[in-house]
Amino acid sequence: MVFSSIFFIFCFLPIFMLIYYLVPGKGKDIVLIIGSLLFYAWGEPKYVILLIFSAVFNYFMGLELNDCPEESRRLNMVFTVVVNLFILGFFKYYAFLLDSIGSVFRITLSHPELSLPIGISFYTFKNLSYILDVYNDKIDPEPNFLTFCVYSMMFPHMAAGPIVRYADIEHQLVRHPVSIPKFGVGAEYFIKGLAKKVILADNLAVIYAAISSRGSNAVLTAWIGIFAYTMQIYFDFSGYSDMAIGLGKMLGFDFLKNFDYPYLSENVAEFWRRWHISLGSWFRDYIYIPLGGNRVSVPKHIRNILVVWALTGLWHGASWNFVLWGVYYGLLLLLEKFVLGNVLDSLPVFVRRIYTMFCVMIGWVFFSQTSFPGIAKYLGTMFGPAASGFADTATFYYFRTGIVLFVICIIACRPNLQNQFRKLMKRNMAVAIAIDVILLALATAFMVYNSYSPFLYQQF
Amino acid sequence: MPISKSLIIKTAMILFLAAYLVLIYTSDNAKNVPMDDIAAQMESSDTLTAMQKRDKGDLQRYYSIMDTDTDGFLFYKDVSPMSVNEMLIVKAGNKSDAEKFLEAAEAHLESQENVFGAYGTDQMALLGDASVESRGDYVWYMCGPDASAWHDAFMKLI
Known part of the structure; x- marks a missing residue:
């Protein structure tokens, strides 16, 4: 089930919320767990078992890490991490590994292609953060199984994050009171996220799909295409995150934000502090710092950055283009750290933002084109060698049809619109609610008209 | 110890x-069976060939699936617009495409149920027993009195 579907919004959510609000006290947790399992089972019931196993296994191992003798703690931690990564690897990387080995040795290693359980990367990383935090004595293990299940299986952030850490919601898991004002704020977040997804992202997707599927493009057409994708992926993923945060608020939780206007960043390092914040901080805290971070020799520091970014790329998908995308960012960060740092600081803000957007848009080519020939062809078109010209009739067609959408996207990428809306909410609540109702009606119209359209990050 | x-x-x-x-x-x-082999075996059934063989245009019309996105398909549908009898087998290039095709087939079933829900008792009974599934890279939609025989024949092939 996806958030941006008629069934979820007008059937599942109202019924679930009604029951959730009517059931008192800890009964809400049971409703939340059952609702989460139903939500998950809607698409692929066979993987519900995996979700439940992951919760049971990590709950038990959390307690075991606390109770076992000191000498076997490390062994238990390694065992838990290996089992979690094995499950992730089995579904996500097994076929990729066999295909890669096969292509190196020029042999065919046949294998069935298993469908990827929805959200497996997100809930595996969430559970790993819990286990590692227990091992490092940052948190106490959760003694109540139901409470742990709420943390591990809660549907708002199950399918596409944010990767919520136990430490961040530990107290909320014990007590998460609901209220009408908080429900209202949550609904506002949800509608804003829904509008980002179905009104902006899904329409941008049509433009990029049309351009990238053409046999050949002019330079400007390719740039329009990748600009559309740049906006699409932001509004798709940040839309999902807004909806997850909004649903969390409706259920009485406060999740940390996952995006902080990343396209306003003035360098690539800042971009990654504003984009998919929960993933970036996960890799920082559980991979980069344990490897030594920047408190090591320069060669080891370089190694740490490249390892973290290759893994970040691989996390996104079992495909070499994602590894390339990760390494590309690793190299850019090294370049900024060791070469460009002072030069960038001396440039005007708008030049720094153009530089960052240029790097990010090139990065999305690696991300969106899944084959190396595809990447080479698209980049070749953007920079001329593979282009059919500088501009043609298609360029003007896509520019004309997309310009209104692009302008709205550029405005919505900045905080001003949201700030104005918050001021309006304080000044005139009725108008603010009317705007939300109009947005919901518009989004519903788009959902009725458009076909099934899952979130981009749900596939990871 | x-x-x-x-x-x-x-x-x-x-x-x-x-x-x-x-x-x-x-x-x-x-198993990885070419669509030509599957077609040859499935078309040995008279109940299947009694329907009309459909082309890529119909695949797009009824399922919104482009034939260029598939590794082959076999599509039979009854001529009568009042009949819900049809059989589609699509071979996808990868699991991700197979999932999309399955969603398209499920959407087609839902659409058929919406069309016949108000008046077609017999059609609704057949739609209720329709097989819309996937295995490996194959996705199928089978509906009609002989759907279970088609299903069994296809299962033996893959």
Whole structure:
């Protein structure tokens, strides 16, 4: 089930919320767990078992890490991490590994292609953060199984994050009171996220799909295409995150934000502090710092950055283009750290933002084109060698049809619109609610008209 | 040394996981059979060829699936607009495409149920028994009095 579907919004959510609000006290947790399992089972019931196993296994191992003798703690931690990564690897990387080995040795290693359980990367990383935090004595293990299940299986952030850490919601898991004002704020977040997804992202997707599927493009057409994708992926993923945060608020939780206007960043390092914040901080805290971070020799520091970014790329998908995308960012960060740092600081803000957007848009080519020939062809078109010209009739067609959408996207990428809306909410609540109702009606119209359209990050 | 309770629980969990993964691995497995071979075998059934063989235009019209996105398909549909009898087998290039095709087939079933829901009692009974599934890279939609025979024949092939 996806958030941006008629069934979820007008059937599942109202019924679930009604029951959730009517059931008192800890009964809400049971409703939340059952609702989460139903939500998950809607698409692929066979993987519900995996979700439940992951919760049971990590709950038990959390307690075991606390109770076992000191000498076997490390062994238990390694065992838990290996089992979690094995499950992730089995579904996500097994076929990729066999295909890669096969292509190196020029042999065919046949294998069935298993469908990827929805959200497996997100809930595996969430559970790993819990286990590692227990091992490092940052948190106490959760003694109540139901409470742990709420943390591990809660549907708002199950399918596409944010990767919520136990430490961040530990107290909320014990007590998460609901209220009408908080429900209202949550609904506002949800509608804003829904509008980002179905009104902006899904329409941008049509433009990029049309351009990238053409046999050949002019330079400007390719740039329009990748600009559309740049906006699409932001509004798709940040839309999902807004909806997850909004649903969390409706259920009485406060999740940390996952995006902080990343396209306003003035360098690539800042971009990654504003984009998919929960993933970036996960890799920082559980991979980069344990490897030594920047408190090591320069060669080891370089190694740490490249390892973290290759893994970040691989996390996104079992495909070499994602590894390339990760390494590309690793190299850019090294370049900024060791070469460009002072030069960038001396440039005007708008030049720094153009530089960052240029790097990010090139990065999305690696991300969106899944084959190396595809990447080479698209980049070749953007920079001329593979282009059919500088501009043609298609360029003007896509520019004309997309310009209104692009302008709205550029405005919505900045905080001003949201700030104005918050001021309006304080000044005139009725108008603010009317705007939300109009947005919901518009989004519903788009959902009725458009076909099934899952979130981009749900596939990871 | 006595075996500890926690070791027993951990072993049981790992055994459960192993059994589950083996089950998933085998249940989602399908042989790689060319669509031409599948068509040749399936078309030996008179109940199938009694319907009209459909082309890529119909595949897009009824399922919104472009034939260029597939590794081949076999599509038969009754001529009568009042009939819900049809059989589609699509071979996808990868699992991700197979999932999209399955969603398209499920959407087609839903659309048929909406069309016949108000008046077509017999059609609704057949739609209720329709097989819309996927295995490996194959996705199928089978609906009609002979759907279960088509299903069995196809299962033997993959």
